[in-house]
Amino acid sequence: MNAGSPSGRRRFLRTACCHCAAWGGLGLGLAHAQDAADATIAPRLERPAIDTDEGGLWAMMDREERRLRRGPLVIRDEALSTYLRDLVCRLGGEHCTDVRVHVVRTAQFNASMAPNGMMQVWSGLLLRVDNEAQLAAVLGHELGHYLERHSVERMRDLKAKSSAAMVVSMFGLPGALVGLGIAASAMGFSRDQELRADRIGMQLLRRAGYDGREFPKVWENLLAELKVTGGEDAGRRSVLFATHPPAADRRDALRAMAGEAGGRLGTEELERVLAPHRMDWLQEEIRRGQYEESLALLSRKLARSDDPHYLYARGEVYRLRNRDDDLPPALADLQRGSQLLKAPPELFRSLGLLHQRREDAAGAIGAFERYLAAAPEAGDAGLIKTYLKELKP
Amino acid sequence: MKRLIILLAAVWLAGCAAVVKVEGEQVVRNRLSVQLPSAWNRIANHHEPFELWTQDGAALDQLRFWSGVKPGEALIRTSFTPAGQTAPRVPTFAANMPPDQLVSMFEMLFSADGSQVKTDRIEPARFAGENGVRFEFAVIRKTSELQLRGVGWAAVRNGELFAATFTAPQLSFFQRLLPKAEGVVATARLR
Numbered sequence: 001m002n003a004g005s006p007s008g009r010r011r012f013l014r015t016a017c018c019h020c021a022a023w024g025g026l027g028l029g030l031a032h033a034q035d036a037a038d039a040t041i042a043p044r045l046e047r048p049a050i051d052t053d054e055g056g057l058w059a060m061m062d063r064e065e066r067r068l069r070r071g072p073l074v075i076r077d078e079a080l081s082t083y084l085r086d087l088v089c090r091l092g093g094e095h096c097t098d099v100r101v102h103v104v105r106t107a108q109f110n111a112s113m114a115p116n117g118m119m120q121v122w123s124g125l126l127l128r129v130d131n132e133a134q135l136a137a138v139l140g141h142e143l144g145h146y147l148e149r150h151s152v153e154r155m156r157d158l159k160a161k162s163s164a165a166m167v168v169s170m171f172g173l174p175g176a177l178v179g180l181g182i183a184a185s186a187m188g189f190s191r192d193q194e195l196r197a198d199r200i201g202m203q204l205l206r207r208a209g210y211d212g213r214e215f216p217k218v219w220e221n222l223l224a225e226l227k228v229t230g231g232e233d234a235g236r237r238s239v240l241f242a243t244h245p246p247a248a249d250r251r252d253a254l255r256a257m258a259g260e261a262g263g264r265l266g267t268e269e270l271e272r273v274l275a276p277h278r279m280d281w282l283q284e285e286i287r288r289g290q291y292e293e294s295l296a297l298l299s300r301k302l303a304r305s306d307d308p309h310y311l312y313a314r315g316e317v318y319r320l321r322n323r324d325d326d327l328p329p330a331l332a333d334l335q336r337g338s339q340l341l342k343a344p345p346e347l348f349r350s351l352g353l354l355h356q357r358r359e360d361a362a363g364a365i366g367a368f369e370r371y372l373a374a375a376p377e378a379g380d381a382g383l384i385k386t387y388l389k390e391l392k393p
Numbered sequence: 394m395k396r397l398i399i400l401l402a403a404v405w406l407a408g409c410a411a412v413v414k415v416e417g418e419q420v421v422r423n424r425l426s427v428q429l430p431s432a433w434n435r436i437a438n439h440h441e442p443f444e445l446w447t448q449d450g451a452a453l454d455q456l457r458f459w460s461g462v463k464p465g466e467a468l469i470r471t472s473f474t475p476a477g478q479t480a481p482r483v484p485t486f487a488a489n490m491p492p493d494q495l496v497s498m499f500e501m502l503f504s505a506d507g508s509q510v511k512t513d514r515i516e517p518a519r520f521a522g523e524n525g526v527r528f529e530f531a532v533i534r535k536t537s538e539l540q541l542r543g544v545g546w547a548a549v550r551n552g553e554l555f556a557a558t559f560t561a562p563q564l565s566f567f568q569r570l571l572p573k574a575e576g577v578v579a580t581a582r583l584r
Contacts, residue, residue: 071538073509105509106535229479287510289482289501320497322487353493380515383492383526 041200042147044094054115054152061116068102068120075123075277077104083273084121084139091136091204092143099146101139107284109222113142115151126274127281128221128297130304132266133214137205144200150193191211202257211265212258219251221300228292280314280345291321311337312347319354330354338367345374349384361391411437415446420584425460425521425555428580431573441470448570454561456574458581462554464488468502486554492517492526495547499558500530503543507535521555521581523548532560542567546578555583 048054068074080103089096098117106122113119119142129135145151198215206212219341285294298314301307315333318326334351337343353368368384368391376385394487416432421444433446433456444458445451459468467483474480484501496515504510512532518527525548532541543560559574561567 072533072540073538105533107504108507108508229481284504287497287500287504289484289505291482292479300461320494322494353491356491378495379513379529380496382514382516386517 007174014388041093041203044098045149053155054149057152057155058116061118063112065100065102065114065116065118068104068118073105075105077103080273080277083269087132088119088134088139088143089381091140091206095143095147099143105284107281107288109225111138111142113145113151115146115149115155117146119146121144123277123281123284127278127285129213129218129270130221130267131303132270133205133264134211134218135270136208136210136266137201137218138216140201141202142201144197145189145193148193148196150189150197153193154189166167198254199257201298202254203261206259206261206263209264211263212261213255214265215258216251216254219254223248223251224300225293225296228296278309279346282309283346284315286313286320289320291317306336306340308337308340308343308347310341312344312350315347315354316350319350327354327358331358338370343376345371348374349378349380352384352387354390356387365391368372404436413437421458423436424553424584425458426580426582426584427458427577429577431578442466442468442505448573449566454559454566454570454574456559456577457557459554459556462486462556463554468498469505488552490549490554492547495526495549495554495556496545499528499545499547499556503530503532503560509533509535518546519549520546520548520557520578521583523550523555523583525549525555531563540564544571544574546581550583555581 023258035146048058050056050059052356081101084101084103085096088099090100092177099119100117101119101121103126104120104122106124107127108122108124109128110122111120111125120137121138125138126135129138202212205215272273285297288294294317295314298310301310311333315330315337318330318333331354334347334354337347348367348371352364352371355361355363355367365388368388371378372381372384372388375381413435414432415435416429418426418428420426432507433448434450436445436451439445439451442459442462444460446456446458447454462468465485467485469483469485471480483505484498486498490498493515501510506577509532512528513531514529516527518525519526525546528545528547530543530545532543533539534541537567539540540563541560542563543558545556545558547554547556549555557578559571559578561570
């Protein structure tokens with residue numbers, strides 16, 4: 001650890017809470033197919049003494065949490081915060097007073113848990129979960145890491161390895177690669193820790209009355225997106241985490257743990273609290289430019305609900321990808337969305353631009369006029385008005 | 394031992410970006426000329442397909458120029474892809490891109506590292522003597538959470554893209570340096 005430089009310190013702090021890189025797409029851990037109910041839940045954690053290594057880590061994470069709270073990436077929405085706090089209380093019982101959930105604006109799928117009780121949930125994760133049970137599964141898994149104090153174990157492991165990394169990194173590129181390997185082994189939780197977190201997560205999920213079968217679906221959905229760039233072996237192959245078991249195994253083990261009892265889904269509750277943010281998060285997803293991954297996500301969403309926001313997003317992704325065969329599905333989505341109530345103004349912008357490309361002047365004029373009527377103060381109104389001038393005879 | 398230290402130092406320094414002072418007339422990749430009324434710092438070996446200049450350091454402000462980008466060419470360097478995997482999509486210029494798609498391409502460029510990008514103004518404008526587009530945007534940099542403001546210009550001539558962007562921290566730097574950057578961009582001409 002290079003505590004002297006801000007970037008070095010930041011990197012170290014990130015490793016101290018970025019456990020669930022697993023959620024971000026790298027296969028970690030293997031959950032055994034045994035009854036989740038046999039895991040025991042730890043009592044409330046005492047704050048460690050400041051003169052211990054664990055106390056020092058807590059203090060550093062407290063500072064990092066203050067920085068996060070003040071920063072521009074955290075989403076400040078009282079209704080969403082209350083909802084997440086209530087969800088953690090439903091899962092974690094007496095631990096909920098010690099855990100704080102922060103929603104961070106980042107389009108990728110990830111969640112992390114720091115030893116001091118700071119949990120981060122990325123907006124890309126909230127966009128991807130289909131119901132409260134799936135979100136509860138992720139939060140339960142993160143609570144599992146917290147309850148078992150996995151990050152403290154990991155920090156001690158990291159401290160033991162960092163001196164070795166410094167030595168090897170002195171020797172240029174080969175050394176740097178070895179250093180990377182050491183960093184990789186330190187960045188993620190061990191396979192046993194992931195197993196424990198999965199089991200505790202499933203236990204908390206089922207105890208709170210949710211359908212345990214939703215937990216493996218989180219993994220299954222993520223795997224489907226990963227296959228876009230990683231191919232069929234996406235969950236198996238990873239440069240950094242090659243020693244860990246395949247992602248598909250984890251999904252299968254979770255399926256076995258979930259049982260058939262069923263339970264609460266909470267689809268409407270999640271939908272209600274996320275609705276005000278969905279358009280922003282969809283725009284951020286589109287801006288990532290990873291169109292194939294977005295199409296996998298949006299097609300999954302549209303298989304469940306004919307929502308004009310998802311229709312806009314998928315139509316826009318097809319329009320931006322602009323392959324020869326993308327025009328018909330883009331048009332179908334945008335036209336379908338334009339007929340639905342609550343179609344967002346951006347849908348008409350996208351539809352107008354698509355008609356313009358198809359040289360359908362009347363269609364483009366109609367869509368652009370609806371866009372400007374719905375969003376007269378839009379930042380690109382000037383450009384759209386120029387297009388309208390060119391289109392009108 | 395001394396030789397070894399010198400050799401290691403040379404290898405280490407080779408990885409650093411070279412900064413060169415530039416002023417007067419400058420030609421970007423043989424196709425785009427600009428006049429610099431005052432000096433800028435040119436980052437010489439950053440391995441990206443754009444020209445990069447700065448006033449206060451590339452970690453803060455960046456004036457970038459792309460010149461003569463052909464269809465199929467990316468706006469940034471493509472990263473290494475492990476065998477058997479599909480490379481992540483990178484912002485790539487395509488033939489017949491209308492202005493709105495040019496702007497989307499730059500949004501993708503600035504959000505490629507996970508940063509948050511929001512374009513708040515797009516309007517027709519002239520760039521390098523050609524009809525094109527001007528856009529304004531905000532970036533929250535993922536790595537540092539630094540809040541940046543940005544402005545970009547793009548135009549297509551004979552199927553090739555010419556473009557410039559200027560980004561700087563929203564607090565103080567952007568307002569102070571924008572007139573300088575705009576002054577340079579206003580002199581851009583195709584050769």
